[in-house]
Amino acid sequence: MAGWLRRLERLSIRRRTLAEFFPEREFHYRTEGRVRYFVLSSRAQAGLCAIFALAVSWSIFATFYFVSFDGVLQEKNRELAMARKSERELMGEVLRFNSRFKDLTENIARSRAELLRVAGGAHDFKPGSTDHLSPAERQKLAESMAAFKALSQSWQDLNAKSSKLEGELKALAQEVEISLGEQTKLRVDRDKLTAQLRDMGEQLAASRATNERLLADIEQGKFFKKERDAFSARIRTLDEEVQSLRSASARMRQRAEAKVEEEKGLRRERDALAGRVRALEDELTAMRASQERLVENLFDRSKKGVADLERVVAMTGLDIDRMIGTKGRGGPQVEAKYTEDETLNERVSDLRRRLERWQSLQTAVKNLPLVAPLGEYRLASGFGGRRDPFTGRWAAHNGIDMAVQAGTPIQATGPGTVVLTGWHGGYGWMVEVDHGMGVRTRYAHMQSILAEKGQKVEVGTKIGLVGSSGRSSGPHLHYEILIDGKAVDPTNFLTAGRYVLKR
Incomplete structure (x- = not known):
């Protein structure tokens, strides 16, 4: 039982902590004059933050992995270039050994022919046949026999060198095969790394897109929060108005009950009406002053807006009145006297005309070619x-x-x-x-x-x-x-x- 209580207590602490960091939020929005709202719970907010953190972490990891694989790929390319260079050097040595082997083979062939020629003469020689030879011929024969022995020895040496060169050529061929195998392996590794790098680039792009969507969702959440605060303020204002109406209703109820007292009640009613009239007059005066301030504020804003747009049109050199089609006005000047309301109405008429000119200028400026046709030039x-670039004139x-x-x-x-x-x-x-x-x-x-x-x-x-x-x-x-x-x-x-x- 105590263990369950401890678990419930820890669960309660976690929930309170979650609610403290992510309080439940209500988002209000208006559609076709109707106000609706939806609730974003603490768990949903925590989940969105976790997804956002995961997306950011994945973007960082993918970027690091992308950069790391780029370095590995460059290292493999360097190894492949070195292998190709070694292959070219080995092929050069093979060609040089082939040339040397060919020269030695030709030397062996010439030596063998000479040896056979001398050997043929030696086979024709018989013991005791030197008796009829002169000393000079005997000396020449001895030299020929010595040359025959030397050529035999040279032929054996050349055969040994030929065998050694054949062994070296076989070793070089094996090294070339090994180098080609390593080059093929490096090319396969490079293709694998390129494919992995391409996959990482696609994953990085997807992570960035997810990150941008999450940022957009967060910005939209901020916008909904502002709208919710505005609606909450409006609701509070409406509540205050309802309370005011309730208070007024209570006062009217009391006033109706007071009508039972004839003279006293009528007097109180008359006094109350007089106070109400004064209040209405004060309220009317305040409303008129507020309207005048509003009209003056709008007039100043429209005046500034018209001046800015007229300045823009003037920069282009266009005729403003011709461009917006200003209508002609005129007539005899007659002095007129206005009441306060008539003065306000005249001011409103002036404001309306200025706003119409402002709107006409906005429409005209919107249609003017004010943007460069190229981004950079x-x-x-x-x-x-x-x-002239062709005639020079x-x-x-x-x-x-x-x-x-x-x-x-x-x-x-x-x-x-x-x-x-x-x-x-x-x-x-x-x-x-x-x-x-x-x-x-x-x-x-x-x-x-x-x-x-x-x-x-x-x-x-x-x-x-x-x-x-x-x-x-x-x-x-x-x-x-x-x-x-x-x-x-x-x-x-x-x-x-x-x-x-x-x-």
């Missing part, structure tokens, strides 16, 4: 006059040249419609996009076109690849911006785009 030629340049590697993707710099594609003389392969409001962009000297005429494009849509078609001296993108058919400096639009990103 070098400005090879600016807008305006320059020396001064000539007009209606765009900018962006130098970059051939085949680099070209992206649309703003939303619009492709109105022109194909080959256009000196422009080479070209695409033209209409962004509305009289604004068009051209992309020339392409290697290939990825867009079609009539296609709707957005910012970042790939419309072609950088090339050197048409009248071009090298791979680059010729980028033009036209306002009502007139070329303008694209760098103004790029500067305005960078200003928008900073804001």
Whole structure:
């Protein structure tokens, strides 16, 4: 019994510790006006943390294993290179020994022929046949016999050397076979290590993807926590309002009971109504002041927003009023007197007009080509006059040249419609996009076109690849911006785009 109690106590301590580190959390969310929530238990939170820790550990282990196997693979490659070098050296020695063996064989053959020739003369010699020879002939015969013995000895020595060389050649052949076997084994080991390294790379990529998903889940959990806190605050506010309504209901109940007393009750009711009127007047005054502050705040914000967008449009050199189509207004000036409410209404009307202008400017700026058509590039030629790269004479340049590697993707710099594609003389392969409001962009000297005429494009849509078609001296993108058919400096639009990103 005591053992069970101790186990229950330890289990209770573990649960309290788990609840302390991972308290139960409720996540509230709203869908179609209805508030729902779900509960994330302590065990689920601990499990998510454990999975996250396991994924991080596996990523670290996989990275270390990947790096370690890369070193082993490099070592095996070095061993394989040394084995190949040793093989080449052994083959060189085999060729040299074959040459020496061939020379010795030829020497043996010549010596053997000489020996046979001398031996033939010796076989014809008979004892006692030297009696008729002169002393000089006898001396020559003795020298021939001595030469015969020397040649016999040389022939035996050459046979011994030949046998020794044959043994050395067999040993070298065995060493070559062993070296080839080791080379084959090293190649097999290298293939195995390469396969293991590839598997580790795939496992590392999978671990990184799992890690990113877990991080996204954690970020989503933080977002749900913020939403839950906001909903909790809203619920507390609603509870306070309910309590206030209950208090008001209790006061009304007391007031109804007090009506039994005629004059005294009526007096109290009149006083209460007077106080209520004063409170309502104060509340109305406070509400009007709050509305005025809200309108002024929105007016200031819209004023700043309109000023920022007008500054962006001014950077591009466009006519703001023509671009957004400002409506004309006018008439005789008549002084008017307004009440406080009428003044507020007039201010609200001004705010509405400013917000409409702000929205129109936002729509216009959204459709302007404010993004660079390339991610990274070098400005090879600016807008305006320059020396022609082919003739060397001064000539007009209606765009900018962006130098970059051939085949680099070209992206649309703003939303619009492709109105022109194909080959256009000196422009080479070209695409033209209409962004509305009289604004068009051209992309020339392409290697290939990825867009079609009539296609709707957005910012970042790939419309072609950088090339050197048409009248071009090298791979680059010729980028033009036209306002009502007139070329303008694209760098103004790029500067305005960078200003928008900073804001």
